[in-house]
Amino acid sequence: MTFEEIKALLISKFGEEVIVGEEQLGKQPALLIKPEMIADVCLELRNNDQTWFDFLSCLSGVDHGVEENVFSVVYHLASIPFKNQLTLKVKKYHDRSREDLPSFPTVSHVWRTADWHERxxxxLLGIFFEGHPDLRRILLPDDWEGYPLRKDYKAQEYYHGIKVN
Incomplete structure (x- = not known):
């Protein structure tokens, strides 16, 4: 299926509000999906006989900077049988507080590999995934302060008496 056909399929299944934008520039166009609908969209794209996106090749969190206060998640999907690829994105404004993290629905029930990508x-960015079965740190110690890939991250000077710098 082409990009336009996939877009039409999603609109016919979920309505026009499912797609909040699209990016046509670059080598791989992307659909911007309404954040609360991302899990349903991914499940449909995986299970639909016309698309069969059976592989989540990458899931990345993005901090768009302190000026915008926007966090997003980018999903790179692949259909191995159909030799097709698709990029989906979700975005959300967030005030950068640590008490209330930017939050998106998990897709770990759609693709098992999303478990590790979401963790x-x-x-690294403090993006919370609602419904994730085991959302905890994966690279840093459990008691690490902050999220190192955030644009406003300030490294702590010491960690358990050891200079971090």
Whole structure:
């Protein structure tokens, strides 16, 4: 299926509000999906006989900077049988507080590999994935302060008496 056909399929299944934008520039166009609908969209794209996106090749969290206060998640999907690829994105405004993390629905029930990808985005950017079965740090120690890939991250001077710098 082409990009336009996939877009039409999603609109016919979920309505026009499912797609909040699209990016046509670059080598791989992307659909911007309404954040609360991402899990349903991914499940449909995996299970639909016309698309069969059976592989989540990458899931990345993005901090768009302190000026925008926007966090996003990028999903790179692949259909191995159909030799097709698709990029989906979700974005959300967030005030950068640590008490209330930016939050998106998990897709770990759609693709098992999302479990690890989402944990990495949580660990390094502080993006929370609602419904994730085991959302905890994966690269940093459990008691590490902050999220190192955030644009406003300030490294702590010491960790358990050891200079971090």
């Amino acid at each position: 990495e985005a949580f660990d």
